[in-house]
Amino acid sequence: MTAPRAHRAAPDHTHPDHVPLLTALSALADPVRLRLVRELAGSADWDRACGSFDVPVGKAALSHHFATLRAAGLVEQRDAGPKRLNRLRRAEFDARFPGLLDLVLRAEP
Amino acid sequence: MTAPRAHRAAPDHTHPDHVPLLTALSALADPVRLRLVRELAGSADWDRACGSFDVPVGKAALSHHFATLRAAGLVEQRDAGPKRLNRLRRAEFDARFPGLLDLVLRAEP
């Protein structure tokens, strides 16, 4: 009867509206995270688990990068079994920082 | 007869067109430089010397920040007597990274 209880701690998200400009810029000013955001933008929502990205870092570092992206309001995560699925917060982030995400996704390196 | 020779080494500029995205983001992802850019945006071109900005750092650090801004294609400098005058490269930078400068100048911290 009770809804299935979450046994794993849900990741703490920050809404883009509460993200300082410097936090957003710092989050995007890293090659690994930029890659994550871009790959994420090329996939459907909730399609990509954390481990499915082609970045040259270990699991631990990857986990921290995702935490940074969450804290910057760029990524939302949801647990699905053992995996943690991701979604780029396009609309919300764009409302807070209009054009920034588009720019980052469009501009060549 | 000869044009007045420059006795001081002219600062080396980088045109925004040749600036990588990560360089631009990193340049803006610093509180001091953000402040410089914003104050510069509120002044007319060539109106502000390096020492005229209200930032809580010493001369040395300030000089490095301006070098970073030059390298990111954000600022152009010109020597005028003992002073070095600055100008925000609005149009050029905006052509390379459309909307970024506007965003940074408009968004609250």
Place this chain on the structure above:
DNA sequence: TCGAGTGTATGATCTGGATCGAACACTCGG
């Protein structure tokens, strides 16, 4: 219930960048 798969936390290391003080270079007015 066990084990493989997935992600997080912890502790350590390392590096880039931000900072400062001091020394140096240049310009201009007196």
Place this chain on the structure above:
DNA sequence: CCGAGTGTTCGATCCAGATCATACACTCGA
């Protein structure tokens, strides 16, 4: 020609953040 004003360079220090290896936690299928 000197001295005040301005900015850069150099060397040293300091610290946030990026990284790794390891250990841990949770989920699910066999």
